[in-house]
Amino acid sequence: MKINHRFSIIFPIIAVILAIPMAVWAGGGGGGQFYSAGYYALVIETGLVIGAIFLGWLIKEKMGIHIPKLIQFPFLWAMCYVALRVILQPPIPFSLLAMYMGVCTIAILLYCSLTVDSWKDFSHPIAVMLREDHAKAKLSRYATFLIVPGLIAAQTYNQMLPSFGEPIELRTVHPAPPASINVHKKLVTLQTAENPFRIGDDGEYLKVGDESKYFGQNAWVDDAPKFLQQVKEGGIVFFGTAGCFFCHGDNLDGKGPFSFAFNPIPANFADPGTISQLQETFVFWRVAKGGPDLSREAFPWASAMPPWEKHLVTNEIWKVIIFEYWHTGFFPRTWE
Amino acid sequence: MSITRNGKKEKIGAMLLLSMMAMLILLPFAPINVSAQEEEAAAEGAEEATGPEMAKDVFYWDANGDPWEGPVSGPPAPELVYPDNYGTYGNFQSRTLLWISNQQHLYFGSFVLAVPMFVWVMELVGVVLYRKDPKLGKKFDDLAHEMMKISLTAYSVTAILGGVLIFTFLALYPGFFGYLSSIFKPVMHIYALLFILESGVLYVFYYGWDAMNDGCGDWKYGHMAIGTMLNAIGIVLMVMANTWVAFMQSPSGVDAQGRFLGDIWKVIHTPLMVPIVIHRILGNAAFGGGVVAAYASFRFLSAKTPEEKAHYDWMSYIAMFMGVLALIPLPFAGYWLMREIYAYRQQMGITLMGGLLAWVFIMQATMIATLFITVNYYLMQAMGRMPGYERYAPAFKWILAILVISTISWLTPHTLVMTPAELKAMGGAQHPVVGNYGVMSAKNTAINTMITTTVLTFILYQRSNINIKVPWAWKGNLFLIFLFVGAEINILFLGIYGYYIPANVRIGLSVPQVASTLTCLFVGVPVNTKMLKGATQIAPIRWGKMSVRGAYALFLLAVAFTWTMAVMGYLRSSVRLHWHVNEILRDNSPWAFTNPLGYAGNINSLNVMLFWTMLLFVFWLSALSAKKAPASVEEGAGVGKAVPAGSH
Structure with missing residues (x-):
């Protein structure tokens, strides 16, 4: 079946029209639960990519329509942009978007020049536009030399516009800890110290990883194993004594009732990029010393975390750490 | 040629030359013994006078687990002053x-x-x-x-x-x-x-x-x-x-x-x-x-x-x-x-x-991704001068797609540059989706995938202008497909599994991931080379005809x-x-x-x-x-x- 070339533009338009409601759904679908929204977005994106591939196949193989690479280029680029800017939710920062789009732009250029034929397909219309003297070529030449500088001018104008947003901060989220700290007049060497409440049923030190058998168990029953008893006491600190949940949230996801008053917002322990990347002693340092003791490289020291050593005893700090790992199901980092 | 073959004189000359070289190589090691002897003598002399001052090494330990002690043999590090x-x-x-x-x-x-x-x-x-x-x-x-x-x-x-x-x-x-x-x-x-x-x-x-x-x-x-x-x-x-x-x-x-x-x-x-x-x-x-x-x-x-x-x-x-x-x-x-x-x-x-x-590692990651993509791109361009490559050309864009997806995962930083407003909009320092690419599990998966893909491109390059003639060609092809798909499944599975286990075990996972990659290289390429035995060329490689x-x-x-x-x-x-x-x-x-x-x-x-x-x-x-x-x-x-x- 052959269809008129002019109609081929209809398919991308349909795809974009379909993408918009799906993107809106993905954006709001989580209703505050970013995880689910994120995964919906991922599923939709995968679906869209497969759909786009199928569409391409349909147009090329079944309908026999050849779309020149020069036309494919902006279309693919726009698809990447929509996927990363609109569908991927919550929105990624501009710096990351710029990086991703940079990769996509280069990749599409490589795609257009992969083989001798595809390069001809891509460059031939440009050569015609630059060299030929017939009316069509002239028209596209004038249009190009108006549109391209125009786009650059618009971009320059946008960049020069004064913005009233807060400036970008390259925060070091995990600054290097000191070699040792002094908590309640006791020296804790962060490289070697161990959590004294990481104990198994036999009362011995529980190796990291072995606590997985306690994940999902109820720590609040009377005959709970020793480890879970520590978890419970840590939980009491988290929800009671210290009230960590006000900022770090009931689910330890950094969305406590106070969290939205802070800038930057409190750490999300449920994220695989926070406590699961750190040693228990690192977390101990952060809890005990809080924002005021952040190291030099953690400039601009933007943290409202109080130094909890002033309010809790050492044991409570260690226990709340046990609780945080147990609740999120992550393991602290170890080197052995 | 000025030298006659099998000439005795020349052979003796060569042997002499080689032994001289060997001696020269050994020569630099001679002063070590001399200086060691001198030091020993000096240490003995000092010992007789006051006994050597012993000090603890900053790194080495002895058999008992105590810092290793050695005789102080040099001045302390100076406290440097500017200017x-x-x-x-x-x-x-x-x-x-x-x-x-x-x-x-x-x-x-x-x-x-x-x-x-x-x-x-x-x-x-x-x-x-x-x-x-x-x-x-x-x-x-x-x-x-x-x-x-x-x-x-x-x-x-x-x-x-x-x-x-x-x-x-x-x-x-x-x-x-x-x-x-x-x-x-x-x-x-x-x-x-x-x-x-x-x-x-x-x-x-x-x-x-x-x-x-x-x-x-x-x-x-x-x-x-x-x-x-x-x-x-x-x-x-x-x-x-x-x-x-x-x-x-x-x-x-x-x-x-x-x-x-x-x-x-x-x-x-x-x-x-x-x-x-x-x-x-x-x-x-x-x-x-x-x-x-x-x-x-x-x-x-x-x-x-x-x-x-x-x-x-x-x-x-x-x-x-x-x-x-x-x-x-x-x-x-x-x-x-x-x-x-x-x-x-x-x-x-x-x-x-x-x-x-x-x-800096993001910069490095950018460079490494550039290296692998460039190598693949070069091989694809090089195939352009091998008649018969058209059979494999449709695969190029998929290879590129895999490389790009890996690159995106490979490049994603753990610490993002963002304005406080962006941080709030995102709901935390880590993004719920792309934040997963910022950690080691994702990086290992990405780099192993990129290397495996590069090996695959090379295999395509090898057979680009060749008609395979071995009777077991279909078995060989099937084996290669299973090898690469299996390796990639293994790499992906271990990458995802890495999120659910402690860091020390996770580090260990990189070994089987690397093993998958290396198997593709050290088994896939030889099998492919074996398949090329007795093959006929569609046409010789047109050296010099590569695209600029x-x-x-x-x-x-x-x-x-x-x-x-x-x-x-x-x-x-x-x-x-x-x-x-x-x-x-x-x-x-x-x-x-x-x-x-x-x-x-x-x-x-x-x-x-x-x-x-x-x-x-x-x-x-x-x-x-x-x-x-x-x-x-x-x-x-x-x-x-x-x-x-x-x-x-």
């Missing part, structure tokens, strides 16, 4: 001047140490092939010879830059240099002597090339033996230069005050010395391959005749291939080095990977290598923070701060440009000195045969 112990040239930053001279010396040093490795391999390939096909053997021999010529010109530049570096040290950092020289005193002259030896062996190797070239006879093997020596000395030299750097990053063999404890081996064998050396050897080899490939591309682009074009097209392919062979294990060596750094000092590891310098994009891709490859070396050098240096020698000798100059990324990026780019400017001069000189007799069309056709991987 007394530091020099300046006007308003220039002394550190930046040193940085530039160091980097330039390192570039040329790496290059002249890497090229003999290639030359050795190429010469061996030439000798092996010579028996079956003298023409092809000679072609490889000529290639090796030409590579050596580039290296020779670069060698003198290296020596000059070494001099510049020493003078820069003495003029700008006399206090620091004085301390390090006092520590390394027992081996400093060995370094210098080895350098003389290296020069001698290099000149004999290069200028004796034609005189000792009898195809695959005794003289040729003698020549290869000299090449082996050249490489051995080169590697020892590199290791010795490296010990200074390793000592600065992770000192040992001294006490907490920085006093030398009498055992030079403990100073050399620091906690990070071995992984740094291994990483550097592989890095040098990859870099050397890249630079030679760029040279060949330069000659390819400027070639006037089709024969010349064919020769340099072929040469660029071979050099690229050798470089990539070294590039593939490089990420794993880097991974090992990083693990050792974490084991040595957790702070150092965190400063590198999660803290202050984490963004392919040649430029090789330039990009070489520049990316150079830039990666610059940025990682900055990283390795910066991680010491305000220390000249970590925790021993403090940097008290006004330049003790860590350079911002933007500044480092500019200096790195300046270094890269400076190096390439000098290198273009070297290329030009090499092209000028003697016009190489280009490969004839018949020879060009000869290399189009189906020969084992890496040799065509």
